[in-house]
Amino acid sequence: MIIDRALRVFYPLGFGILVLILWEISVHAFNIPPAILPAPTDIGEAMANSTGTLFADWLQTVVKGALTGMIMGALAGVAAAIAIDRSDFLKKGLLPVANFVAALPIVGVAPIMVMWFGFDWHSKAAVVVVMVFFPMLVNTLAGLQATDRMQRDLMRTYSASHGQTLAKLRLPAALPFIFNGLKICSTLALIGAIVAEYFGSPTQGMGFRISTEVGRLGIDMVWAEIAVAAVSGTVLYGIVALIERRMTFWHPSQRTGR
Amino acid sequence: MNRVVPILTVVLAIFAIWYVASFTMNRAWVMDQAARAGETPSLSEQIAGTMNQSRPVVPAPHQVAVELYDGIFDKAVTSKRSLVYHGFITLQATLWGFALGIIGGVALAILIVLSRTADLTLMPWAIISQTIPVVALAPMIVILTNALGAESLMVPKAIIAGYLSFFPVLVSMVKGLTSPDAMQLDLLRTYGATKNQVFWKLRLPASMPFFFASLKIAVAASLVGAIVGELPTGAISGLGARMLIGSQFGNPMIMWSALFAAAILAAMLIWVVGGIERVASRAMGGQSA
Numbered sequence: 022m023i024i025d026r027a028l029r030v031f032y033p034l035g036f037g038i039l040v041l042i043l044w045e046i047s048v049h050a051f052n053i054p055p056a057i058l059p060a061p062t063d064i065g066e067a068m069a070n071s072t073g074t075l076f077a078d079w080l081q082t083v084v085k086g087a088l089t090g091m092i093m094g095a096l097a098g099v100a101a102a103i104a105i106d107r108s109d110f111l112k113k114g115l116l117p118v119a120n121f122v123a124a125l126p127i128v129g130v131a132p133i134m135v136m137w138f139g140f141d142w143h144s145k146a147a148v149v150v151v152m153v154f155f156p157m158l159v160n161t162l163a164g165l166q167a168t169d170r171m172q173r174d175l176m177r178t179y180s181a182s183h184g185q186t187l188a189k190l191r192l193p194a195a196l197p198f199i200f201n202g203l204k205i206c207s208t209l210a211l212i213g214a215i216v217a218e219y220f221g222s223p224t225q226g227m228g229f230r231i232s233t234e235v236g237r238l239g240i241d242m243v244w245a246e247i248a249v250a251a252v253s254g255t256v257l258y259g260i261v262a263l264i265e266r267r268m269t270f271w272h273p274s275q276r277t278g279r
Numbered sequence: 280m281n282r283v284v285p286i287l288t289v290v291l292a293i294f295a296i297w298y299v300a301s302f303t304m305n306r307a308w309v310m311d312q313a314a315r316a317g318e319t320p321s322l323s324e325q326i327a328g329t330m331n332q333s334r335p336v337v338p339a340p341h342q343v344a345v346e347l348y349d350g351i352f353d354k355a356v357t358s359k360r361s362l363v364y365h366g367f368i369t370l371q372a373t374l375w376g377f378a379l380g381i382i383g384g385v386a387l388a389i390l391i392v393l394s395r396t397a398d399l400t401l402m403p404w405a406i407i408s409q410t411i412p413v414v415a416l417a418p419m420i421v422i423l424t425n426a427l428g429a430e431s432l433m434v435p436k437a438i439i440a441g442y443l444s445f446f447p448v449l450v451s452m453v454k455g456l457t458s459p460d461a462m463q464l465d466l467l468r469t470y471g472a473t474k475n476q477v478f479w480k481l482r483l484p485a486s487m488p489f490f491f492a493s494l495k496i497a498v499a500a501s502l503v504g505a506i507v508g509e510l511p512t513g514a515i516s517g518l519g520a521r522m523l524i525g526s527q528f529g530n531p532m533i534m535w536s537a538l539f540a541a542a543i544l545a546a547m548l549i550w551v552v553g554g555i556e557r558v559a560s561r562a563m564g565g566q567s568a
Binding site: 132136 | 289403406407413499
């Protein structure tokens with residue numbers, strides 16, 4: 022078990038380090054100019070030299086844009102699903118429409134949101150809200166169907182009200198689906214927040230920094246932003262997965278062979 | 280039949296809300312104009328004024344429909360203002376990216392299923408790759424492919440589209456290739472089948488339903504990738520570039536028509552891929568699922 026777990030960390034970590042080393046070596050060996058591909062050490066240096074800028078950009082894009090938007094959109098999606106769930110008619114009508122909309126390229130609303138809400142983070146959060154709303158709605162609705170007859174009948178024999186059945190049985194049963202939606206949303210949120218910045222932003226933010234630094238050939242700074250974006254995305258996903266493990270420990274997919 | 284009524288109701292409700300929204304959001308401009316001219320418009324005048332503005336906050340549905348019709352049917356397909364022209368550019372990148380995503384996803388899945396080392400090494404990185412916002416990487420992909428000799432923007436756009444679309448294929452194929460149970464694997468062992476034979480005669484056929492199920496998600500992701508790939512890369516043609524142009528010139532009608540053209544393109548792609556899925560599953564003797 023312990024060896025297995027060590028391998029699980031060692032192999033991917035080793036692969037990552039190997040890629041970085043090969044990258045470093047080939048940049049020096051082939052004399053690749055830093056305007057095309059800087060070496061990882063140069064990128065590290067750029068990160069160390071401009072932590073202030075990177076932090077301000079991160080705050081603007083990830084915290085203000087992506088996180089606020091994701092929280093608002095996810096809450097709205099779950100709330101809408103619970104409301105719709107009461108009516109069979111609405112469910113029948115909205116589910117196919119929502120499924121269809123969820124498959125559309127919703128990032129396209131970014132320029133419209135920038136026009137409506139201005140250049141600051143509000144428009145970024147708005148894009149993220151629209152992007153995460155439909156996946157959350159669809160997943161939560163599917164989750165609320167996940168109980169079987171027997172369980173619901175048991176609640177009825179307890180003479181539980183609709184609210185009680187929802188709180189004690191159906192929402193907990195929907196949690197794996199909700200977390201599935203949240204995982205999808207965590208990657209969508211960052212894409213939405215950065216895309217919206219290409220349509221206009223204040224003079225900070227990751228998308229803004231990337232597009233201006235590309236213009237100034239400050240490619241090491243671009244890669245520094247990419248590294249921050251990559252870590253933020255992975256950590257956000259990881260946090261969702263961690264909360265999922267805590268809250269849905271009873272679900273078969275979370276069982277570990279102990 | 281009992282599904283059509285609710286769906287139609289919902290769609291009609293959406294249009295109703297849309298009209299109300301475009302009335303209330305565009306009203307400020309009408310009132311402003313009227314105040315300057317020293318008039319007080321009646322309600323019917325207000326409604327008429329909000330439905331046909333050239334730069335509305337929320338264009339009314341029929342305005343979008345007219346703009347779409349104009350962009351799709353009334354312009355020559357070679358025109359730079361034709362939505363068919365821009366849609367075709369985006370479609371090309373989407374399809375190349377889709378092909379790239381299928382090949383990459385299937386190849387990685389086979390590698391991961393056959394080798395435990397590959398599973399331990401690559402699977403975490405495949406997940407991490409999807410948590411990295413691809414828009415941030417996009418300009419770098421353009422610069423790198425440019426340095427390697429690719430002249431058109433099609434190559435980086437296809438790579439970005441492939442980057443987003445390989446993941447659903449990979450996950451479904453891993454699930455599919457490992458779907459044969461112990462009983463089926465044991466049967467093939469009693470036949471004395473080699474590892475190769477097990478793969479070609481059991482694992483691969485068993486994975487096909489999973490493969491086709493993933494294609495719809497993959498093609499939608501690929502389209503998102505192609506559009507996103509046009510934004511930071513300085514593209515001047517394609518639906519994403521069209522949105523950027525509309526935003527820079529402050530022309531909402533261009534943005535709305537590009538958005539809906541993208542939605543129509545997505546619907547067509549999903550419909551075609553869904554059709555292929557049904558034909559394939561019937562050809563393999565599957566039940567309609």
